[in-house]
Amino acid sequence: MKFLHPSPTSSARGITILRVVFGALILIHGVQKLMAGHAAFAASVAAMGVQKPEIVAWLVIAGEVGLGLLLVLGALTRIAGFLAAIMFAGIWFVTEAGKPLLTDKAGVTAELLIIYFAVSVAFVFLGSGAFSLDRKLARQPGRR
Numbered sequence: 001m002k003f004l005h006p007s008p009t010s011s012a013r014g015i016t017i018l019r020v021v022f023g024a025l026i027l028i029h030g031v032q033k034l035m036a037g038h039a040a041f042a043a044s045v046a047a048m049g050v051q052k053p054e055i056v057a058w059l060v061i062a063g064e065v066g067l068g069l070l071l072v073l074g075a076l077t078r079i080a081g082f083l084a085a086i087m088f089a090g091i092w093f094v095t096e097a098g099k100p101l102l103t104d105k106a107g108v109t110a111e112l113l114i115i116y117f118a119v120s121v122a123f124v125f126l127g128s129g130a131f132s133l134d135r136k137l138a139r140q141p142g143r144r
Contacts, residue, residue, distance in 0.1 A: 018119070030061050033057075045057045
């Protein structure tokens, strides 16, 4: 029955795995956009009718790279989760707002964005997990 009630250590390790994988996925999205070129991504943002697409494109790239890296490292995890949730909510608003949640297609409209948003919010509450810079800095002698 111990399996049904994981220890705090086991839960912290699970959070770490989720944080690292999630952060890496976000980071990869940002690096891919960066490698393809800012102009190409800005053009796709402009095609969505977004005002100031060059600025928005840089903000999304910086958000995905920066927040993804913070999450992988477990640095400022709660803040990174909060900012990532805002970013994914903004992306949802620009790309999917007004579309029905359920359609003829399999799955849910924007389900990946919904998952990314929910996981981001979860990190606001869960923190960084077992192995992180946040935890290492909190354990330094002389810090409270």
